[in-house]
Amino acid sequence: MTGAVDAGAPGDGSAEPEPVEAEPVSRDAALIMERCDELATLSSNPEHLERLHLSREHAAANALVGEWMRQAGLSTWQDAAGNQCARLEGSSPDLPALLLGSHIDTVPDAGRYDGMLGVLLAIAVAGRIHSSGRALPFALEVVAFSDEEGTRFGTALLGSRALAGAWDDALFELTDADGITLFEAMQDFGLDPARLPGAARRRESLVGYLEAHIEQGPILEDLGKSLAAVTSIAGARRFSLTMTGKAGHAGGTPFEKRRDALVGASELVVAVEALSREYGTIGTVGRLQAFPGGVNVIPGRVDFSLDLRAEHDADRDTCLRRIRETAEDICARRGLSFESTEIYTAPAVRCDPGLRAAIESGIRSTGDAAPVAFHSRAGHDGVAISSVTDFAMLFIRCAGGISHHPDESVIEADVAVALDAFEAAVWAVAAGYTG
């Protein structure tokens, strides 16, 4: 195991552990931090970070990540779904591959670590293993998934679904805010939609999937720890909602004649919070816009979204039923109608116990004798990948639990121990690998 034992104690805040090898641990972490900054400049918006699936910036990010992959000694390709991939052969050619990775798309007005940090950690681990001259008993592949957030087409995990072979051709008909279909966007990006099935991997060609990711929550910070293993990913369901009433003149139309879609939708937004708290779920309305949108026009339609997740699918679905009943009550009272389209659904998925043990072994190797493990309320590529191979995840502390925001941050010392732990986890998988 190279480098891993040289890290500072986890959470000690030091970015400069004593160098005991020619290449100090902190140099790798510093490079990862610099690369996160560099990727953050590839944005469609000069004022904040927004990098959408199949955009010009996505192409630039794939090119840049591909270059870093080759510098790490890997061979590279872009697959038929726009995922940027790389491979380091194992002790013989054509062995099944352990996948490491995360995603390089972002939410609007994003932070620079969600997804990107996991991709860069994966490249750095592969680079260290390549440099070590020690061969693994399997191939190592790195994937930078093209779409995890679902920002552009409203449906998440498009990159990992393609790789998992869990593709539905109906997805090609998804449209973005400009009415461009996913099919057209793929063509514009230089991809042939007809070849998308070629991105799918066979189960027998894979050893498993490991992902490192910022926690996006406050638990590690509250515990004073740098790293955790993930037990499972909460089940999430997402809906595109529309409440429809009738537009009218804001001055001329008395309240008793109004069918104001925005007042109705607002009642539902408030109810989503109250019901989510009641049922121990997490419900969020992230997107909402009133139409036609004139200052002096009663809104005739509101388009909004609902994201609902819980550790247990049953709690989530009970809460959803109550939200639907509330929407029906509001509509009956206000002369409105309500439509709901499920745009994403994922059951709660469990990390593989063996791979999770390898992650915990990796954490222990950095000096944390009793690694914590907890479930992820956020969705990750592992949800899609679980349909084709086993997976596990390493969580990294982020400040204040803040994510999906420009203030999202990690400290370099945590990145340094995460890199050591992630590399050690790969060697732990190798140690237990029986082919």
Add this chain to the structure above:
Amino acid sequence: MTGAVDAGAPGDGSAEPEPVEAEPVSRDAALIMERCDELATLSSNPEHLERLHLSREHAAANALVGEWMRQAGLSTWQDAAGNQCARLEGSSPDLPALLLGSHIDTVPDAGRYDGMLGVLLAIAVAGRIHSSGRALPFALEVVAFSDEEGTRFGTALLGSRALAGAWDDALFELTDADGITLFEAMQDFGLDPARLPGAARRRESLVGYLEAHIEQGPILEDLGKSLAAVTSIAGARRFSLTMTGKAGHAGGTPFEKRRDALVGASELVVAVEALSREYGTIGTVGRLQAFPGGVNVIPGRVDFSLDLRAEHDADRDTCLRRIRETAEDICARRGLSFESTEIYTAPAVRCDPGLRAAIESGIRSTGDAAPVAFHSRAGHDGVAISSVTDFAMLFIRCAGGISHHPDESVIEADVAVALDAFEAAVWAVAAGYTG
């Protein structure tokens, strides 16, 4: 008085009264209906009617309306604010002018009568008076105001304010949704902002202002009448509001750590309705959008609007104070901040009793022995014009009180009596005119 006495009884639903002159009344009304349809094709959106201030479609509408003005025998010009103007001289040149008019801009997804019908009625009245060969003791001018709705720049009555000399150069800095300033938009339209003061009219050059407009409310329909006089225009105040919290990951952030701007704004939207009902005012949130707008991102900011109007300014201002207190309570409870910018304010303004009497005389001439009169909850160009000359208004029944919606409609028979009444009102002003 030409034509006026030939109209069918008001509200009899007949579009074909017996022709007793060479030019039947219904032919004028039918032409106005056709022209409303033709203007409705000048839209920035192929699917619905939206014609913004200083847009390409605005230029096309000015050209078309100008052509119709010339066909009616008027001389035409576009003033320094983009208002399309026309003039018919009176018994001698350079007499003060009675203005007739309305606006030709629209809300988003608009109906085809709000504003446009008043412009076309004014042209038809001027055309009839020109054809009659009888000179008025004043000049008659027709104005198609460039901006009444405020759709593009968020601030209403830009055209009529310029004509009234009630211009504030700070208005040049207003921006549209694309960040284009009003100053730049005027230049793009071929107007010189430096010459805008030239659009202002002197009080002594004006006799008054008369406007015909659809009611945009249900009162006339409920009464079974075609026409009404307006007593006053309700005072309105409009605000641009922002509620700010903190964006974050929808999965990772527990409720106790959230500062969700959308749940806060939604509580306020519901409160605006409740408080407006309590204080007898009309409050509307017409525009609302959550940012950054990701399905899986807690909204960190919500931009929305408030339009508040009442017959009595004091009721409106009391209601506004309660809305502000409620916003402060919500923000304190949820860790949010709140900003409010007043983008438009107008006190309640009264129609001139003498001009209103002329309108009522015009209505009586069409067979309605007891014209009704009530106040307008909607704002109109008369609010701005009142600062330079007296005004009065004629209301025309519209179906279901629906306005600011594609379903907005009027019947041709009501347009026929409105035309007769409006023409008769001009002659009534002339009869009482003492120079």
